Amino acid sequence: MAEGDPWRDKAEHEGIPRNSGLYSRHSIVQCENASLEMCTLMNCLGYGRPIRQARRDAYREGDRLMNAIRPGIISMITTGSKAEGLTCFYESDCDTMFVVEGIMCLENGVDSDKLPRETTVFTLNTGVCYHGHSRLNLLKRRGDIIPSIICDALCEDANGRVLLCSALFVDVANDRTFGPNEIRHERAGPSMPSSSGPYHTDNVFSLRCHCPVILSRWAERTRHWPPPDIVRKVVTMGSFVTPVGLKGSEYHHLEWRICFNTGENELMSSLNNTQVYIYVLLKMVVKDVLKPVKKEITSYTVKNIVLWLAENNPQAQFNESSLFYWLREGLEKLRTAILKIELPYYMIPERNLMAACGLDEGQKCTWVNTITDMMNEVSNALLRLPRIRKAILxxxxxxxxxxxxxxxxxxxxxxxxxxxxxxxxxxxxxxxxxxxxxxxxxxxxxxxxxxxxxxxxxxxxxxxxxxxxxxxxx
CATH class of the missing domain: 1.10.287 (Helix Hairpins)
Incomplete structure (x- = not known):
C-alpha cells in the first residue's frame, strides 16, 4: 500500500494490522464498520462472552456432579464446543471423554516412583509411530487392581512384551452404556456416538498421560499468546491418550494419539471475542460452504488455525473493527492447508493434521477456488452462511x-x-x-x-x- 495510506496510519497508532492489497482507501471505513456490525450480530446469535461463560460453567459443574455421583474407575470430562461454550444445548454433539482412572502413561525417562503404588503404569513408545502418536507397548508396573477395560485389551508383541491394544480397548469400551434411554450409533474410529432424544453425544474413552518433554517444548516457544499464567496452567493439566492410530499406518490398531483436551479448553477460554468469532465463522465456512463428507477438514482443523493466528500476532490487533481482516487471514491459512495438505498441530507442530486426510485433487481444487472467491468477497462472503444470512435479512x-x-x-x-x-x-x-x-x-x-x-x-x-x-x- 502507498505511504500515507489510512490503514497503515491506523496500524501504527491503534495496533490494527495492515493487509497489503486487500483494503483500498475507499473501503477501509466500510470494512471496519462491517466488522463492528458483525461482532454485534455474533453476540446477538449467542456467541458473546457472558453466554459462553455460562455454558462452560454449567458443563464443568455437570461433570463434577456426575463424577461425584459415581466415583470410581471412570471419570467424565466434557470437551469440544460444549466445553468451549460455543454451541447451544442441542446444537452439534456433546463431546465427552471418559477417562479410566488408576492408569498413567509416561514418556520415556520419566520417573514413576512418585506415583501411587496402586497406579498401573505404561510407557509411551513414540519412536516407532508418527508424530503425536505412540504405542503403549511396555507395561512398566501393574497396580493393585487393573480395570477389566484394561485387562481385556492387553496383548503381547513378537518379543513377548505386554502392549495395550487400542483396537481391543475400543471394542471393550463399546460394550459399555452411557445412560438410560440411550440409542447407540455407528462407531467412528475411537468415538462411540449415542443419543437420547435430540441430545447427541460423541463418547471417547481415554487414559491419562504425563509427557513433560512435549509440554515443555510447547511452553518454551516464543509467542504473543497465551500469557505466561495460561501457559503454566495448560502445562499442569497434562495430557491424555486416545485409542486411535494414524490412518493408513500398518500398526494403527496398536497406536494411541496424544491429545491435550483440558489444556485446549483452557486455551479456547482465553481467546478474546474477535478470535472466538473468527473461529465460529470459519467453522461455519467448513460446515455450510465446503461441506466435507468424510471429515477431510473438521472444526479441529479450524481451531488449530485460530490458535496459530493468536500465538503469532499481537493481541491488540485482534479487535472488533479488524474482524474481517482476520477472517480473511484465517481463510488464507485454511486455503494454504488444503493446497499443501499441511497444517501443523498447535501442541505438537511436527504432527501434520492434514496427513491422511483423504482429500483428492478434484475436491482440493474446488475448495481452493471457493475459498479464494470468499476472500475476494470480503464481508459479502458471509452471506453464503445460512445462519448469518437469515440473521442479516x-x-x-x-x-x-x-x-x-x-x-x-x-x-x-x-x-x-x-x-x-x-x-x-x-x-x-x-x-x-x-x-x-x-x-x-x-x-x-x-x-x-x-x-x-x-x-x-x-x-x-x-x-x-x-x-x-x-x-x-x-
Missing part, C-alpha cells in the same frame, strides 16, 4: 426479541442440566418432585407458549410445543 426487532427468548431458554436448560444431576441418585434416577426443577420446567413451558403465540400471529402453522422447544436450542 431478519428485521431487527423480531430478531432481538426471539434471541432474548432463546438465550433465556438455553440458560434455563443449563440450569436444568446442573440441577438434574444435583437431584440424581447413584442409579442416575432424578427426583422429579424437586421444587427448583419444577420451577425451571414451568418457566420453559411459559417461554415455548409465548414463542408459539408470536409465531402464530406472524403466520406460522407450527403448534407442536416440543418441536418449538427443540428448535430453540439448536
Amino acid at each position: 431478519s428485521h431487527p426487532a423480531p430478531l432481538l426479541w426471539y434471541n432474548k427468548k432463546r438465550v433465556e431458554m438455553e440458560l434455563l436448560q443449563l440450569k436444568n442440566l446442573v440441577r438434574g444431576r444435583q437431584c440424581m441418585d447413584e442409579n442416575l434416577e432424578v427426583n422429579m418432585s424437586d421444587p427448583m426443577l419444577q420451577a425451571i420446567w414451568s418457566r420453559i413451558a411459559e417461554l415455548v407458549i409465548e414463542v408459539r403465540k408470536r409465531m402464530n400471529r406472524e403466520g406460522s402453522r407450527l403448534n407442536d410445543l416440543i418441536e418449538i422447544h427443540d428448535m430453540m436450542l439448536i
